[in-house]
Each structure stands twice: as structure tokens, then as C-alpha cells.
Amino acid sequence: MSPPSVALRRLDLSAADTDPAVAAEVQALLRRGAVPDQRVREGARAILASVKAGGDAAVHEANCRFGGGRADGSLLVSRAELQAARDSLPPRIRAGLEQMIENIRRFAETQRPQTRVTTIVPGVEIERRWAPLARVGVYAPGGSAAYPSSLLMGVVPARVAGVGTVVVASPADAEGGLNQTLLGAAALVAVDVFIVAGGAQAIGAMAYGLPVLGVAPVDRLVGPGNPWVTAAKLEVFGECGIDLPAGPSEVMVVADGTADPVHVAADLLSQAEHGPDSPALLVTWDAVFAAAVEVELGRQLAAAARRDILERSLAKGALIVLVPGRDAAVGFVNAYAPEHLSVVVDDVEEAVARLSNAGSLFVGPYAPESAGDYASGANHVLPTGGLARSCGALSTEDYGKFIQVQRISREGLAAIRDSVESIAQAEGLIAHKRAVEVRFEARP
Secondary structure (H helix, E strand, O other), X not given: OOOOOOOOEEEEHHHOOOOHHHHHHHHHHHOOOOOOOHHHHHHHHHXXXXXXXXXXXXXXXXXXXXXXXXXXXXXXXXHHHHHHHHHOOOHHHHHHHHHHXXXXXXXXXXXXXXXXXXXXXXXXXXXXXXXXXXXXEEEOOOOOOOOHHHHHHHHHHHHHHOOOEEEEEEOOOOOOOOOHHHHHHHHHOOOOEEEEOOHHHHHHHHHHOEOOOOEOOOOXXXXXXXXXXXXXXXXXXXXXXXXXXXXXXXXXXXXXXXXXXXXXXXXXHHHHOOOOOOOEEEEEOOHHHHHHHHHHHHHHHXXXXXXXXXXXXXXXXXXXXXXXXXXXXXXXXXHHOOOEEEEEOOOHHHHHHOOOOOOEEEEOOOOOHHHHHHOOOOOOOOOOOOHHHOOOOOOHHHHEEEEEEEEEOHHHHHHHHHHHHHHHHHOOOHHHHHHHHHHHOOOO
């Protein structure tokens, strides 16, 4: 007897113009946001204030209270321990990590910005100089489910950019232990400092430093995390830079009858594995195909290793969006701006050319989202909650800045003198005007 199909919740976009409930649901999807709720923001703010005032001791106390600390209470992992974990990696895992590092590096090197010089008019030259940051903090999710892949996504571009010091923070598990694959990955990319802490206190430890242990504050924070990590990153912004706030992981699959329901069902399940807060959407204009995916979900769930988690996730976060046609699908995708977007349709490149809002696109039947998570070389630290409308994936550019260097000769200043003086006069900033005038006045 075949397993029953999985009936996913459905949203018929064609009813949005006539059914207020459907319109409201669509609006909620499009404006879902990536920022944690106010209670989490306030809680993270309180933890950060404690860490800023209390330093190392406050981070240790927060680890004890909220979890994430080592069994022995130590806050740093020694270089010797990192190297021992690296040397103990099973050969297949080490080979996989090394291939991942190499592929991330190859793609990141194409993103290294160039210093450029522009002559505006003779005598006025502006240099836009690229400069890597001195210190960067990378949050790597850990605890019950450690992610060495996220550590590598955060550290490898930093190395390519030329960052001086890379600090990683990641929590221990409930028993106070650390994932050995995570530690081994940290050693493979020569992490300079490894802090054992999770949540808001980890962000505070990197943003404010650990004075007793001699760990200085970082200049920018990157990396994904839970709502407490995201809230803390938003709170410290201004005292150090951040990449972007990131909410729960999300995937959208746009598919028509040319796609394989087996593939699509597997892609939706791979996203559901993240947990109930991670939405998994199928967008299609083929209701028969949607039903075939539901049948295949039932078949794959019957043999799934983490069936309970997957079923809960699908019940809460999975959705089939039925659209009137291909153009409506493109419009909905661009408005939703998913983190991960898989596109498996007829004339796929024509569709991809019109898709402008997504963190990372996966094109065709052999491009599962999990390939990007681990080995394609693309970065998997991506904008969520609709931020793909304005932000892109973590990249080498995020690990540095441009400095403007202006070189102006007497001839050059003379060429722009009238503009400076007249506009300064119009704005009432007479001292600004005089700063130019005095350079051309005769002196006794």
C-alpha cells in the first residue's frame, strides 16, 4: 500500500483581488521581515549591556544562564586543541571540507575589489582605495546542531579579503562539548581566536571584546544565527559594523510540469529539515504537478530519517502558491524575495533573466539548494525575510571598505573654485568659502 500524500496548505493567488483574506495572507508573506520581535530585541539588549559592563565574567555568566558554555567554563579554544581536531578529522570529511574551502575561495577571489583612480578635471584626482578590515567576528551556529559550513562561509572570504584577525564565536552543546568537525574546520582556515559562547553574549564578546583574555573588539560582525543573534547584531550596529540581519532560512521552488516531482519534494524536505520556522514554498501554475509533489512528499516522508521534524515543519511552514501563469509567478517571486530560489521550468533561462530578487538562485533540475550550502562555492550566508530586495549574499566586499583619497593641485582647485564658493555662499557656510579664497589671495 502506498503512503498517503501530504496535503500542503494552498494559496490561490488568482483570488487575491476578490478575497480579502487571501489578499491579507499574500501581504503577510511579502512583508514578513527578518527582524526578531520586540521582546527578543529587549532581552538581547539587556544581555549586551551586561557584557559591555562586565566583560569576560558577564559572558561566562550568560553562558551558564542561557547555555552555550563549555563544561569547564573556559571561553577560548586553544590553537593546540583546534589543530588536534583538524588532525583527527575522518579523511572523507576533511576532503569534503577542503574542497568546500577551495571552491569558496575561488569564487570569493573574483569578488576582490580593485583600487581605482579617476581624474575629474586636470589637477583633481580621486582615488577609491580598497582596504581590508583589521578584525572581523564570525558567528557560527553550534550547540545541538553545529554548522562547520557556516564557519567556512564566514571565514574564507575574510582570508581572501586580507582581514588581519578573524575571531569566531560558537556555542557548546547542552553537555558543554564542542563539535570536533567545527573545530577542525576552524583550524583548516587558521581562525585566530575561537570564543565559546552563543546567542547575544557571543555577539557581545566579539563586539566589545574580552579584556581579561586579551581579545580586542572586532570591526564588523558576520554570519547567520538564531533570533537572539540577529537581535544582538542589530543592537551593536553603530559600535561595529554588521553584514545583515537574517531570520529563519527559507526556500522557494518555482516549477512547472517539466520538473520532476521527486526532485521538488526532496528540495522542500531539505528546507523543512531546518525546522518549523523555515518556510518552504512551491510556486506553480500547474495544479496537477502540485498534487504529484504532495504524493511524492508522502512517499519520501515514509522513509525519512527525521520524519517527526519534517512533518511538523511541513505542517507549519510549507505552502503551495498557485499562480495564474508564468508571468504571475515571476511577479510573486520578485515581490517575495526568497533567500533560496530554485527554478525548474521550461525555457528556464528566460525566467531566470526576469528574476531580480533572491539571495541565491539554483537553476535547473540538477541544482539543489544543498549544493550551494556546501560545495558549489557560492556563499550560503544570504538575506532572508524579504531583504533580498535590497541585499545580496555575503561576499569579499563585506570584509573591507573603500577610502576616498582626494589629490587637488592649485590648478585643480582653481577649476572648481567658483562652484565651491558659490554653493558655500548659498548654504550660508562662509568659512567654507573662505577656506578656498585664502589659497588664492596675495600675501604681504
